Amino acid sequence: MREIHSVLRCRQLLRSHRRFYGLAASKQMKNAAEGRPKKIKFFVGSQRSNVEALKREKHLENSPGWIEAFCSQKENDLFVRVDTDFIRDQFNLHGLSNEVLDYHGSLRDILETYRGYFDEEAQKLYGLIHRRYILSTKGLEAMARKFKHEEFEKCPRSCCEDQTCLPVGLSDDPGVSTVRFFCPRCEDVFDPIAVQHRSVDGAYFGPTFAHLLLLTHPMEIKPCVKHPSSSGYVPRIFGFKIHKPSASSDDMEVA
Ligand SMILES: [Zn+2]
Known part of the structure; x- marks a missing residue:
């Protein structure tokens, strides 16, 4: 049990670390946009790393959503894009919080912008949601189209x-x-x-x-x-x- 908590804590720290760099860059961009360059705070520790964080943030602005990026991978060509309204309806996700580690972090990943990596637990959660979605009317229609298009x-x-x-x-x-x-x-x-x-x-x-x-x-x-x-x-x-x-x-x- 202690081991599971340690793994979970490590995963949360990793996610926080990745998000910190993104948030730091966002604050700097906001200050710059308001014409207050002298008040920019350096969250990362050096000017170079701040520039890199800004570049990463700019890159994220142009990134696709996690679902779109996941379904675009060659190995995921059997999957359809699950409607985000379906994912946001907690009724459809009942019981899945017991199936993955860091359920809330994984769910947030799936609904956000693709950040350049696919977390293993987020992929598992998406797969389990996908199984439920393709039994719904919309999901069946989406899979029927793939079948029809061979x-x-x-x-x-x-x-x-x-x-x-x-x-x-x-x-x-x-x-x-x-x-x-x-x-x-x-x-x-x-x-x-x-x-x-x-x-x-x-x-x-x-x-x-x-x-x-x-x-x-x-x-x-x-x-x-x-x-x-x-x-x-x-x-x-x-x-x-x-x-x-x-x-x-x-x-x-x-x-
Ligand atoms: Zn046959």
Whole structure:
């Protein structure tokens, strides 16, 4: 327990240090703008470091938001941008404060300007929020657009004819398994082919999303009869198995 508190304290100090340099520069810029250059206070210790702090502050003014910067990374191309209104609604974040260290600092990072680094806990928090967001109407729409634009990996089976797959997680718990891809034609799951996806946590997509998307966005997908699922994967929505009511109907039901 003491060890966890020490780690948490170190993280908070690191964040404070980074913010201090930014705040010092802001005060100097404000004084300069008011025509009071003689009253400038040097918070950092030397003129050179103050100039560097001003440069950093100027750079931050032109920086994108954390979410935009995160989603622009090559290894994060499976994620959609979570609406900040969704993140600011505490109801949507219920229980997540127990999942990450320095929850409030991580949340502040996500909602602020990108400062040139991605804190590990902030990334984890964003991933867990993302899993919830893509089950919402807006999140499903955003992921459906990525699916339609074929931005996810393709099924490796030849009979599926380059069918675009959907990212799935085998568990809602982070750290259990990396992301997999579900093919709607052969209804099987595959490990990522792209190297940048092999370390993405499956919990950031979860077991429900892919099947909820197919249920709420019916599409004409010809099944691959040559290769029925061989991995033993069972599609589920909120923990419930999915089955097709009859051979003549393609509509899925949750049982
Ligand atoms: Zn397939």
